[in-house]
Amino acid sequence: MSADSVRDTAPGPPHAPADAGSSRWYDAEAGPVVRPYAMTRGRTSSASRHRLDLIAIVVPEPAADDPGRDQTLSPEHVEIVELCSDMPQSIAELASGLDLPVGVVRVLVGDLVEDELVHVTRPVPPAELPDVNILREVINGLRAL
Amino acid sequence: MAFGRSSRSKRPVEPVTLKILVAGGFGVGKTTLVGAVSEIRPLRTEERLSEAGRPVDDLAGVEGKDTTTVAMDFGRITLREDLVLYLFGTPGQDRFWFLWDELAQGALGAVVLADTRRLEDCFAAVDYFERRGIPFTVAVNLFEGAGQFPTETVRAALDLDPEVPVLLCDARDRSSVRDVLVAVVEHALARAGLSPEPART
Numbered sequence: 482m483s484a485d486s487v488r489d490t491a492p493g494p495p496h497a498p499a500d501a502g503s504s505r506w507y508d509a510e511a512g513p514v515v516r517p518y519a520m521t522r523g524r525t526s527s528a529s530r531h532r533l534d535l536i537a538i539v540v541p542e543p544a545a546d547d548p549g550r551d552q553t554l555s556p557e558h559v560e561i562v563e564l565c566s567d568m569p570q571s572i573a574e575l576a577s578g579l580d581l582p583v584g585v586v587r588v589l590v591g592d593l594v595e596d597e598l599v600h601v602t603r604p605v606p607p608a609e610l611p612d613v614n615i616l617r618e619v620i621n622g623l624r625a626l
Numbered sequence: 627m628a629f630g631r632s633s634r635s636k637r638p639v640e641p642v643t644l645k646i647l648v649a650g651g652f653g654v655g656k657t658t659l660v661g662a663v664s665e666i667r668p669l670r671t672e673e674r675l676s677e678a679g680r681p682v683d684d685l686a687g688v689e690g691k692d693t694t695t696v697a698m699d700f701g702r703i704t705l706r707e708d709l710v711l712y713l714f715g716t717p718g719q720d721r722f723w724f725l726w727d728e729l730a731q732g733a734l735g736a737v738v739l740a741d742t743r744r745l746e747d748c749f750a751a752v753d754y755f756e757r758r759g760i761p762f763t764v765a766v767n768l769f770e771g772a773g774q775f776p777t778e779t780v781r782a783a784l785d786l787d788p789e790v791p792v793l794l795c796d797a798r799d800r801s802s803v804r805d806v807l808v809a810v811v812e813h814a815l816a817r818a819g820l821s822p823e824p825a826r827t
Binding site: 534535536537569571573574576577578582602613615616617618619620622623624625626 | 698712815
């Protein structure tokens with residue numbers, strides 16, 4: 482199954498609505514309801530211990546040079562590795578680029594981390610402000626825009 | 627035997643990533659603001675609300691009204707090869723508060739975008755950042771046709787602490803938005819308990 486077949490599927494409930502009222506909780510904007518999680522085989526969390534931050538950067542490992550050879554990977558896994566090989570990308574950018582929900586991308590990236598095909602940068606820990614020097618560099622960088 | 631070293635230099639740079647949130651009422655110009663400074667067209671990502679602890683194979687869950695999607699707009703500013711700032715527009719509707727918690731985690735600071743015609747729309751955001759101790763700046767988007775008020779009037783109307791910066795801005799204008807972002811980071815720096823002194827490097 483390719484990502485396209487999921488993406489382009491017309492929105493609709495898994496079964497025909499028995500009554501008109503059953504469609505009131507979502508609309509076409511909401512997109513397909515369940516299918517993206519078929520790519521994760523129904524999993525909504527991955528084995529990795531940490532919930533991946535939206536701005537965590539996914540960096541391919543050297544072992545990921547030819548992800549297409551790994552038969553256990555889904556096309557979406559391969560696509561993530563390829564996107565990151567061009568330029569390391571954040572979880573948010575991958576979700577947007579692949580047109581997948583963030584939760585799905587988290588699970589797929591978690592798989593790749595398990596397989597040691599990518600690693601993920603740890604952003605600033607929660608409840609901690611970044612280093613003062615970094616803040617100064619951000620200010621300087623913004624002023625130079 | 628010098629093997630295994632050469633590949634190291636080819637490894638991509640792993641940038642430090644930071645995020646600033648852009649909050650405010652619906653239609654106040656959050657996406658416009660992000661777009662004004664982002665090097666990429668504002669991207670859109672989706673978070674699925676059913677994720678929070680719903681059992682995986684509970685099919686009844688997917689029929690619940692909490693399995694809808696929330697779209698978040700975001701942009702990117704590469705300050706240096708190794709320093710990247712992301713801007714996230716927070717979902718406008720109050721019912722998506724819990725998503726803010728994740729967005730706010732590790733955030734450097736926030737912009738609360740305000741429209742003086744609907745100032746009450748940003749009360750919730752101001753409240754949220756105050757409670758979480760997240761440094762924020764109020765930016766009044768100058769809509770044409772909206773009455774212009776001195777920033778002190780806005781400060782009083784929002785009952786802001788004196789150290790919270792209030793700026794007037796044009797969310798469409800790159801340099802205006804840049805000034806707002808600089809104010810956020812400077813405020814964060816001041817909050818870190820240090821007077822803004824020149825960087826030693």
